[in-house]
Amino acid sequence: MKLFLSNHYIKLAAISIIGMLFLSCSSNDSVREPIKIGILQSLSGVMGNSETSLKDTLLMEIDLINQEGGVLGHPVEPVIENPESNWSLYPKKAKKLLLLDKVAVIFGCWTSVSRKAVLPVLEKYNGLLFYPVQYEGGEQSNNIFYTGLTPNQxxxxxxxxxxxxxxxxxxQWILVGTDYIYPHVTNMIVRQYLNSKGVASDSIKEYYFPFEYSDFGSLINEVYSSLSKGPTAVISTINGESNFYFYRALNNEGFEAEDLEVMAFSVSEEEFRGYHINALGKVYTSWSYFMSLDNPINNKWIEDWIAYSETNHLRGEDHPLTTDPMEATRTGIRMWKAAVEQAGTFDVDAVRKAMIGQKLETPSGYIESMEPNHHxxxxxxxxxxxxxxxFKVIWKSKKVIPPQPFYFKEFEDNT
Known part of the structure; x- marks a missing residue:
């Protein structure tokens, strides 16, 4: 009888231990459930050249996050959607990511038209987007964090x-851009600022071209005509593949005149990949980051990016480049991770609240912070x-500049 009871209790104990192990495994499996994040970038079409590197930046960051144990113990699983540079596909893809894939957050878009197409979907379903590119301002949504530059920056x-x-x-001032909202509003700001500084309106000309435009011969003629009147500055907000044809036209004409300057707001190291540059003269661009910056964080990031590009055989693996939108993408996902961990949850409302005040020492060499206006x-x-x-950095601000997305008629020198 004693032997029977002993065996009986041993069996019960064994069953209990097995049950506890099962529950423990189930609990651990629950903790390890992947969390999905959406990547909404055009990998083809007119914006494919620019946006593909942002997708790859996110994938590298996700790999690093997972190597460090994920977010709140959850591995991160990317869900990639390619809108193919078709603006009407952006809201459809965003809706799929939020409702079907159940992503915790979306990283993506480049042009303002794509961002504005996605915005109603984000606000309807309380999704969260991290937008990594400079833009024209005039917008502030509780469902978007803007990690690119505002006009005052x-x-x-x-x-x-x-x-x-x-x-x-x-x-003379020639304002050229692609025919959509960002160039139009940006050039309105430029015109207002120039007028406020005494530049006559008849010294400012504006020209707009469709996406995929390639024949800039007429614009080159206008530049020649302008140079005959005096020193000329060309302000370019051309986007996408048209940049290749615009700068090729300038390059072919051999514009090295002392009196010509070109300032671009939508080109980076990536857009000049593979160019045979021989006579562009004074071409500038305005960003908050350049690959040529020499500081420990940037040097480490470039080193990691080169290794990742070579390992994964990315486009341009023989000459990997880092750019401002890539750096802003990196900042966005790292701040999101920090906000989730601070909130202790992936809940959008809690993460949104935790995002305000997040700080990160970035490859730019500055500590950037998320302000209450989501910029x-x-x-x-x-x-x-x-x-x-x-790009050789020839000027930079002494400190970070507070973002002013609604920056139209009041101008101040806070650089």
Whole structure:
């Protein structure tokens, strides 16, 4: 009888232990349930060249996050959607990511038209988007965190740099851009600022071209005509593949005139990949980051990016590049991770609240912070194009500049 009871209790104990192990495994499996994040970038079409590197940046960051144990113990699983540079596909893809894939957050978009197409979907279903590119301002949504530059951080410092200490009454200004909201609003800000500094309206010309435009011969003629009147500054908000044809036209004409300057707001190291640059003259761009910056964080990031590119055989693996939108993408996902861990949950409302005040020491060499208006305090920099396709930083702000997304008629020098 004693033997029977002993065996009986042993069996019960064994069953209990097995049950506890099963529950423990089930609990651990629950903790390890992957959390999905959406990547909404055009990998083909007119924006494919620019946006593919942002997708790859996110994938590298996700790999690093998973190597470090994930987020709140959850491995991160990317869900990639390619809208193919078709603006009408962006809201459909965003809706799929939120409702079907159940992603915790979306990283993506480049053009303002794509961001604005996605915005109603985000607000209807309380989704969260991290938008990594400079834009025209005039927007602030509880469902978007803007990690790119606002006009007061990019446009105004660039125009101030071109104007120098005082306005030249003979200087001509040519504003060129792709025909959509970002170039139009940006050029409105440029025109207002120039007018406020005494530049006559008849010294400012504007030209717009469709996406995929390639024949800039007429614009080159306008530049020649402008140079005959005086020193000329070309402000470019051309986006996508058209940049290749625009700068090729300038390059072919051999514009090395001392009196011609080109300031671009939508080109980076990536857009000049593979160019044979021989005579572009004074070409500048305004960002908050350049690959040529020499600091420990940037050097480590570039080292990691080169290794990742080679391991994964990415496009341009023989000459990996880092750019401002890539750096803003990196900042976004790292701040999101920190906010989730601070909130202790993936809940959108809790993460949104935890995002405000997040700080990160970035490859720019500055500590950037997320402000209550959902935009980053970022530095401003001017880079001059070199023949190797890199940009030499020739000016930068002493500190980060507070973001002012609604920055139209009041201008201040806070650089």
């Amino acid at each position: 990019q446009v105004i410092p660039a125009i101030q740099y071109l104007m120098g200490n005082k306005s030249n009454p003979q200087k 980053l305090a970022k530095p401003a920099m001017i880079g001059q194009l070199q023949k190797n396709g890199q």
